[in-house]
Amino acid sequence: MSSTNKPSRPGFLGYRRTDGRVGTRNHVLVVPTVICSAVVAERIAASAAPVAVALPHLAGCGQLGPDMRVTHDTLAAYCAHPNVGAVLVVALGCEQVVAQHLAEAARRHGKPAEIVAIQSEGGTVRATEKGSRIAQSLAGGLATQEREWCDISELVLSLKCGGSDYTSGLASNPTLGRVTDRLVELGGSAVLGEIAEIMGAEHLLASRATHAQAATKLIQIITRVETEARALGLDIRGTQPSPGNIRGGLTTIEEKSLGATHKGGERAPLEDVVAYAAPIARKGLTVMDTPGLDVESVTGMVGGGAQVVVFTTGLGTPTGNPIAPVIKITGNARTARQMEDNIDLDVSGIMDESETLDGAADRLFAEVLDVASGRQTKAETLGHREFAIHRRNPTI
Amino acid sequence: MKAVLVISARDNVATALQPLQTGQVIDAGGAGITVTEAIAPGHKIALRTIELGEAVIKYGSPIGTASAVIPAGAHVHTHNVASSRGRGDIDPASADLQPRLAEPPDDAATRANGTPSRVINK
Numbered sequence: 001m002s003s004t005n006k007p008s009r010p011g012f013l014g015y016r017r018t019d020g021r022v023g024t025r026n027h028v029l030v031v032p033t034v035i036c037s038a039v040v041a042e043r044i045a046a047s048a049a050p051v052a053v054a055l056p057h058l059a060g061c062g063q064l065g066p067d068m069r070v071t072h073d074t075l076a077a078y079c080a081h082p083n084v085g086a087v088l089v090v091a092l093g094c095e096q097v098v099a100q101h102l103a104e105a106a107r108r109h110g111k112p113a114e115i116v117a118i119q120s121e122g123g124t125v126r127a128t129e130k131g132s133r134i135a136q137s138l139a140g141g142l143a144t145q146e147r148e149w150c151d152i153s154e155l156v157l158s159l160k161c162g163g164s165d166y167t168s169g170l171a172s173n174p175t176l177g178r179v180t181d182r183l184v185e186l187g188g189s190a191v192l193g194e195i196a197e198i199m200g201a202e203h204l205l206a207s208r209a210t211h212a213q214a215a216t217k218l219i220q221i222i223t224r225v226e227t228e229a230r231a232l233g234l235d236i237r238g239t240q241p242s243p244g245n246i247r248g249g250l251t252t253i254e255e256k257s258l259g260a261t262h263k264g265g266e267r268a269p270l271e272d273v274v275a276y277a278a279p280i281a282r283k284g285l286t287v288m289d290t291p292g293l294d295v296e297s298v299t300g301m302v303g304g305g306a307q308v309v310v311f312t313t314g315l316g317t318p319t320g321n322p323i324a325p326v327i328k329i330t331g332n333a334r335t336a337r338q339m340e341d342n343i344d345l346d347v348s349g350i351m352d353e354s355e356t357l358d359g360a361a362d363r364l365f366a367e368v369l370d371v372a373s374g375r376q377t378k379a380e381t382l383g384h385r386e387f388a389i390h391r392r393n394p395t396i
Numbered sequence: 397m398k399a400v401l402v403i404s405a406r407d408n409v410a411t412a413l414q415p416l417q418t419g420q421v422i423d424a425g426g427a428g429i430t431v432t433e434a435i436a437p438g439h440k441i442a443l444r445t446i447e448l449g450e451a452v453i454k455y456g457s458p459i460g461t462a463s464a465v466i467p468a469g470a471h472v473h474t475h476n477v478a479s480s481r482g483r484g485d486i487d488p489a490s491a492d493l494q495p496r497l498a499e500p501p502d503d504a505a506t507r508a509n510g511t512p513s514r515v516i517n518k
Binding site for chain 2: 165166167169170199200201203204226246248249251252253254255258259351352353
């Protein structure tokens with residue numbers, strides 16, 4: 001690989017997969033096809049922790065067409081994800097999501113994949129026992145894989161904010177924005193979600209679109225969110241900004257969005273706009289159609305292929321992900337102290353002018369590469385592995 | 397630490413970085429503003445009179461519309477600013493619900509001078 005011959009460029013130690021993608025973690029993913037097999041999947045994963053992680057979710061059956069497709073595609077995207085080295089699918093036996101399809105999604109990307117079905121194994125105890133043996137065997141197979149030098153252009157960074165306050169727009173988001181600009185200039189990728197939190201700042205992103213289609217798609221999905229609110233006769237102000245945002249001084253969704261959109265940098269061209277958990281196929285900045293709810297948003301962006309998440313926060317929040325490291329960064333000195341358990345990087349020096357934005361961005365850039373190379377984040381150490389698939393329709 | 401931060405030269409509000417007291421005179425980009433009510437850090441202060449229906453500008457872009465006349469030095473928040481977006485509860489005919497693509501984005505020069513980075517780092 002030419003990238004291995006260019007040590008002058010920034011990079012990280014990752015797992016190179018046979019499909020050409022690069023992982024920052026090497027997990028055995030234990031995937032329940034449906035909520036009914038979630039507990040068995042969790043018990044199996046626990047038997048081979050921390051290499052094995054479960055993907056418990058609330059869906060997989062009783063869903064209408066579009067939701068069913070999102071559930072299946074999100075689970076399949078996790079099976080194919082470069083942070084996953086092997087897959088065990090835990091089925092019930094009568095559900096809509098087809099276990100074989102998920103196993104095939106993993107195999108197509110060169111990963112070993114096995115299936116255990118609770119009904120055919122004869123219940124929880126037998127399925128857990130058989131699944132645990134398989135998970136341990138898969139974990140043993142991953143133990144010999146080694147990290148190798150990967151160029152920074154192989155990195156897809158998920159940009160997230162949550163529990164925002166006034167420091168988010170002034171310190172942590174612009175710090176992350178500078179890292180985004182630098183990453184994209186070096187040939188890497190970044191993904192920004194949370195459509196409701198782009199509302200009011202879409203003109204800034206649309207003006208950076210490299211082709212009219214991306215700008216049009218962005219405006220279309222933002223208009224859809226506003227139209228949906230109108231169709232329900234609802235005012236999104238009850239949730240956007242959130243009560244905590246308002247206490248912190250954020251007045252409107254436009255104000256929150258203008259601060260939040262700083263995460264996407266100031267120069268990085270907008271290359272693409274994609275559906276929830278759909279592949280992030282282009283280098284540069286991509287916007288993904290996700291809701292603002294933190295866990296659903298991170299779940300979608302990791303599904304799209306992000307191998308590392310940077311999560312800015314004002315008030316502090318614990319959210320992690322089953323397969324991707326989530327780095328927490330805050331510009332609020334009080335939060336950095338009070339929620340030290342959850343905060344990886346304190347950039348509150350920007351607020352009292354003891355640190356420059358460039359200095360903070362240097363530290364965050366180094367942190368991203370260290371974490372990509374295997375350093376555990378606070379969310380990982382604490383076992384925060386939140387996962388939630390976005391759903392739009394009622395369960396039938 | 398400064399008392400307030402003005403992010404863009406276009407803004408008609410500033411963000412308090414410290415608790416502001418009634419009667420305190422603050423320096424906001426060269427202009428002296430007398431604080432007319434207590435304002436908590438993170439909350440906004442009007443830099444000049446903002447008329448009813450006028451756009452409230454922060455980051456160089458509109459963050460909502462004044463729902464009352466806001467005198468210079470007053471607290472600017474949900475009691476006197478209304479969002480224009482995501483409003484299913486109001487008649488779309490009477491509101492600007494369209495994305496503001498027509499509005500020109502900040503030009504490079506304004507952004508270079510107006511981003512928080514430059515203001516904070518001087």
